[in-house]
Amino acid sequence: MADSRRSRKYARGGFRAGRLVFLDETWAKTNMTPTRGWAVRGRRLLASVPHGHWHTTTFLC
Known part of the structure; x- marks a missing residue:
């Protein structure tokens, strides 16, 4: 059993979780950008959206 634990530790490179x-x-x-949305009943939904500037934003978390 101890030998298998030792070999597993070696296989994972000794990393600590x-x-x-x-x-x-x-x-x-x-x-x-969504073309539809929610607004208060009886009121028009107004929002600005980027038009004609098609860009991709990549980010890491």
Whole structure:
């Protein structure tokens, strides 16, 4: 049993789980703006959206 634990520790490189950092990459596009939304009953929904400037923003978390 001790030998299998030792070999597992060697296989994972001796990393400690508390020191691992996970990165997540995602993106958003300016042309993904919804064309419909919610407003108070009887009132028109007014909002500004980027028009004609199609950009992609990539970020890491």
